[in-house]
Amino acid sequence: MAMDALHRSLGVHRVLEPAGVLPQAAARLDADPRIGPDEVRIAVHRLNLDAASYRQLAEEHGGEGDRVRAAVLGIVERRGKMHNPVTGSGGMLIGVVDEVGDDSPLGLEPGQQVATLVSLTLTPLRITDGLARWDGRSEQVPAAGTAVLFARSIAAVLPEDLPQEVALAVLDVCGAPAATERVVHRSGHRPSVAVLGAAGKSGCLSLAAARDARAGRLVGVVRDEREAAALRAARLADEVVVADATDPLAVAAAVGPPVDVTVVCVDTPGAEHGAVLATADGGTVVFFSMATSFSAAALGAEGMAADVTMLVGNGYTPGHAALAMDLYRHSPGVRSLIEPRVRAS
Amino acid sequence: MAMDALHRSLGVHRVLEPAGVLPQAAARLDADPRIGPDEVRIAVHRLNLDAASYRQLAEEHGGEGDRVRAAVLGIVERRGKMHNPVTGSGGMLIGVVDEVGDDSPLGLEPGQQVATLVSLTLTPLRITDGLARWDGRSEQVPAAGTAVLFARSIAAVLPEDLPQEVALAVLDVCGAPAATERVVHRSGHRPSVAVLGAAGKSGCLSLAAARDARAGRLVGVVRDEREAAALRAARLADEVVVADATDPLAVAAAVGPPVDVTVVCVDTPGAEHGAVLATADGGTVVFFSMATSFSAAALGAEGMAADVTMLVGNGYTPGHAALAMDLYRHSPGVRSLIEPRVRAS
Numbered sequence: 001m002a003m004d005a006l007h008r009s010l011g012v013h014r015v016l017e018p019a020g021v022l023p024q025a026a027a028r029l030d031a032d033p034r035i036g037p038d039e040v041r042i043a044v045h046r047l048n049l050d051a052a053s054y055r056q057l058a059e060e061h062g063g064e065g066d067r068v069r070a071a072v073l074g075i076v077e078r079r080g081k082m083h084n085p086v087t088g089s090g091g092m093l094i095g096v097v098d099e100v101g102d103d104s105p106l107g108l109e110p111g112q113q114v115a116t117l118v119s120l121t122l123t124p125l126r127i128t129d130g131l132a133r134w135d136g137r138s139e140q141v142p143a144a145g146t147a148v149l150f151a152r153s154i155a156a157v158l159p160e161d162l163p164q165e166v167a168l169a170v171l172d173v174c175g176a177p178a179a180t181e182r183v184v185h186r187s188g189h190r191p192s193v194a195v196l197g198a199a200g201k202s203g204c205l206s207l208a209a210a211r212d213a214r215a216g217r218l219v220g221v222v223r224d225e226r227e228a229a230a231l232r233a234a235r236l237a238d239e240v241v242v243a244d245a246t247d248p249l250a251v252a253a254a255v256g257p258p259v260d261v262t263v264v265c266v267d268t269p270g271a272e273h274g275a276v277l278a279t280a281d282g283g284t285v286v287f288f289s290m291a292t293s294f295s296a297a298a299l300g301a302e303g304m305a306a307d308v309t310m311l312v313g314n315g316y317t318p319g320h321a322a323l324a325m326d327l328y329r330h331s332p333g334v335r336s337l338i339e340p341r342v343r344a345s
Numbered sequence: 346m347a348m349d350a351l352h353r354s355l356g357v358h359r360v361l362e363p364a365g366v367l368p369q370a371a372a373r374l375d376a377d378p379r380i381g382p383d384e385v386r387i388a389v390h391r392l393n394l395d396a397a398s399y400r401q402l403a404e405e406h407g408g409e410g411d412r413v414r415a416a417v418l419g420i421v422e423r424r425g426k427m428h429n430p431v432t433g434s435g436g437m438l439i440g441v442v443d444e445v446g447d448d449s450p451l452g453l454e455p456g457q458q459v460a461t462l463v464s465l466t467l468t469p470l471r472i473t474d475g476l477a478r479w480d481g482r483s484e485q486v487p488a489a490g491t492a493v494l495f496a497r498s499i500a501a502v503l504p505e506d507l508p509q510e511v512a513l514a515v516l517d518v519c520g521a522p523a524a525t526e527r528v529v530h531r532s533g534h535r536p537s538v539a540v541l542g543a544a545g546k547s548g549c550l551s552l553a554a555a556r557d558a559r560a561g562r563l564v565g566v567v568r569d570e571r572e573a574a575a576l577r578a579a580r581l582a583d584e585v586v587v588a589d590a591t592d593p594l595a596v597a598a599a600v601g602p603p604v605d606v607t608v609v610c611v612d613t614p615g616a617e618h619g620a621v622l623a624t625a626d627g628g629t630v631v632f633f634s635m636a637t638s639f640s641a642a643a644l645g646a647e648g649m650a651a652d653v654t655m656l657v658g659n660g661y662t663p664g665h666a667a668l669a670m671d672l673y674r675h676s677p678g679v680r681s682l683i684e685p686r687v688r689a690s
Contacts, residue, residue: 003598006622010649012594022593022618024648118648152650175647248367249357253348273367277351287639287657294632294639294657302520302660303369303463304355305497310657312632312639315647 008038009151014124016080023122023150029080031124033146037103040149042095042114044125047141048168050091053084054139060086065136072141076127083121090120091139093147094158094168105151115171116147117154117321124148156321165342167325173202174324175315176288177209180263182317183286184209190216191260194278196245196271198237199227202288203265204337207236208327210263219255221245221278223266234333246270252277264289272296273304281307288313353383354496359469361425368467368495374425376469378491382448385494387440387459389470392486393513395436398429399484405431410481417486421472428466435465436484438492439503439513450496460516461492462499462666469493501666512670514687518547519669520660521633522554525608527662528631529554535561536605539623541590541616543582544572547633548610549682552581553672555608564600566590566623568611579678591615597622609634617641618649626652633658 007013011023014030023029035041049057049072061067076082083090097112108114116123129144149155156174158167184191193210197203198220207220220237222228223244231240243254245266251274252258258280264271269291276297279285285308287297297310328334352358356368359375368374380386394402394417406412421427428435442457453459461468474489494500501519503512529536538555542548543565552565565582567573568589576585588599590611596619597603603625609616614636621642624630630653632642642655673679 006597007594010622020594022649118650119644122648154647154650249352249365252351290640290643292639294637294642295635297639297657298635298660299464301657302499303467304367305463305499305661306659307661307663308659310659312642312646312655312657314651314653314655315643316650316652318652 008036011122011124011150014148023081024119027079029124031080031126031146031148033126033148035099035101035148037101038105038151039101040104040106040108040155041098042093042116042147042149043098044093044095044143044145044147046094047082047120047143048091048093049082049139049141050084050087050089051139053087053089053091056084056087068136069131069134073127073131076125081120081123081125088121090123092116092120093123094164095147098146106149106153106155108155108157113158114155115158115168116149117156117171123153154316159325162325162328163342166328166338169201169338169342170205170324170328171321173205174320175313175317176202176263176265177205177327178317178320178323179286179288179311179313180206181209181213181323183261183284183311184213184215187260187284190214192217192219193261193263194219194221194255194259195237195263195265196221196251196275197264197266197289198222198240199231199337200265200267201338201341204231204234204236204334205324205327206263206265208331208334209323210261211236212327215261217259219259221251221254230337234336236331236333243274245274248273248277251275259283261286264292267291269293270296273300276301276304276306276308279306279308284309284311286311286313353381356467356469356495359493368426369464372424374469376425376471376491376493378471378493380444380446380493382446383450383496384446385449385451385453385500386443387438387461387492387494388443389438389440389488389490389492391439392427392465392488393436393438394427394484394486395429395432395434396484398432398434398436401429401432413481414476414479418472418476421470426465426468426470433466435468437461437465438468439509440492443491451494451498451500453500453502458503459500460503460513461494462501462516468498499661504670507670507673510687511673511683514546514683515550515669515673516666518550519665520658520662521547521608521610522550522672523662523665523668524631524633524656524658525551526554526558526668528606528629528656529558529560532605532629535559537562537564537602538606538608539564539566539600539604540582540608540610541566541596541620542609542611542634543567543585544576544682545610545612546683546686549576549579549581549679550669550672551608551610553676553679554668555606556581557672562604564604566596566599575682579681581676581678590619593618593622596620604628606631609637612636614638618645621646621649621651621653624651624653629654629656631656631658
């Protein structure tokens with residue numbers, strides 16, 4: 001690809017300052033709703049602010065809704081995107097496809113309801129209703145306006161057969177099952193698989209993906225007996241065991257014979273060494289937790305002379321959104337674990 | 346492996362407190378020089394303290410050599426290992442193999458001069474000379490005493506044909522070329538490869554390893570013209586280009602057509618996005634820099650819709666030390682880049 005086509009596909013042409021950086025690194029984007037040939041315009045219906053970003057804004061403004069709303073409007077006006085300058089985080093948005101450029105590779109059509117799976121920190125955004133329907137007291141922001149997707153943005157069409165909250169909950173973690181499927185598929189004949197944090201959203205979807213990819217022995221590791229009972233009832237794993245993911249020897253003992261693939265879906269720090277110890281020589285560990293420490297993983301494997309391949313879980317694999325939705329639709333076990341979480345939130 | 350054999354191989358039986366953790370996490374180890382059947386005793390000749398650890402000790406004790414020496418002796422006496430409680434770091438040691446248990450899998454023989462490649466933070470250590478030959482003013486600590494290796498420790502026999510300083514400099518980074526060789530070998534027919542930080546120790550060894558593994562087009566990325574001249578003279582890459590590794594678009598432009606494998610050997614933060622952008626869809630990025638941010642890598646790839654496999658560089662691959670030594674011996678280009686660094690240090 002020529003360099004200017006690469007730049008366009010990443011949205012570099014929308015960067016106003018500083019020139020020549022990627023949109024996420026930009027101080028200000030051009031949010032003009034007129035789209036180029038490889039872009040897509042979305043009519044925005046709702047912003048889902050990143051939890052850390054909303055919390056910071058609420059604290060800074062003493063929890064006063066009007067002031068929080070004014071702050072969000074100010075950021076979007078100033079930066080051309082909802083990129084909290086303190087937390088550095090954004091969120092995602094829901095809307096309807098409004099116009100699709102002739103050269104857009106995203107496969108979208110006008111009228112489709114979509115959720116963006118790339119961060120608001122790199123999405124050109126214009127608000128046209130002053131956020132009049134938002135009281136400033138929740139991360140869920142009803143909004144009217146426009147957003148622009150680039151050739152290399154990611155948006156998922158929201159399915160009509162699932163409640164929007166369910167679809168968003170599944171899309172939020174759809175990278176994990178897609179990557180798990182790929183790793184299991186590449187790990188030879190019926191590899192054994194352990195999932196740490198197996199009763200959570202990404203964990204149960206990863207178990208289902210591993211089984212779909214013809215895993216052999218399938219072990220779900222959870223933190224307590226309550227989760228174990230729920231996971232056993234869901235019938236997603238051959239074995240369900242309880243262990244503190246931050247205790248390496250306890251994890252290894254609970255998993256038993258080391259497995260070919262370990263998938264880390266726990267959201268607490270300190271799970272790196274247990275994952276490595278639970279994995280057989282020549283095996284693979286996939287880290288999906290944002291709490292993963294790069295150095296703890298690298299030095300831990302070295303310190304235990306563990307010949308394992310360690311993967312940084314990539315949130316993007318082609319087809320990841322559709323795969324996760326299908327797993328949800330076709331696995332009663334996955335539904336039994338995710339539905340209560342959606343209802344509770 | 347039965348759980349108690351696993352525990353023994355990792356040295357858990359040497360942990361005095363708290364019970365049941367791995368040696369690195371222990372407050373205190375049993376440094377008794379009498380070895381078990383799967384252990385090895387080393388007669389210690391020198392400790393190389395971790396730079397961060399030495400600096401902290403020197404600052405805490407006002408740079409006074411006698412006090413620094415007393416502090417190191419106190420730590421080893423109290424903890425049974427040289428594990429700086431403030432920095433959490435250790436270092437490595439050089440010595441001679443003294444006794445080898447019948448069941449040790451390390452393949453060592455008495456009389457061999459070795460360097461430990463696992464951290465001092467998990468190595469049982471006893472000092473017997475009061476560090477009388479050390480003035481406390483350098484990270485290099487002449488010492489007499491004993492250390493114990495477990496079944497899953499790693500020690501490299503120091504070659505007789507290379508100066509000790511050269512061998513240590515190469516061993517320090519030997520994980521990178523071994524992992525690079527493996528990834529290139531697994532990446533199909535003559536994959537193209539880019540190395541960021543290609544003129545450094547781990548970078549030039551990784552280039553040589555990639556060529557040995559039958560890489561196709563080989564690109565070395567360096568930070569300035571001085572490094573570029575040195576790398577061109579070393580003839581380790583087909584193309585040598587200059588780019589700021591923390592500028593993603595500059596890296597992508599410098600590398601040109603995206604490569605199948607990108608190896609990150611720069612020691613500054615912020616190289617994640619450039620590495621991802623320089624890599625073709627379906628390709629692999631190997632992160633060897635301890636400055637790598639897990640979340641920057643994961644979110645960056647997602648934000649750019651990049652379908653790349655990202656690996657946490659594992660410092661351990663079987664045979665890594667011998668491979669790195671061989672690359673050094675047989676590649677005049679590698680020697681031309683590493684020798685000046687050793688002389689300068």
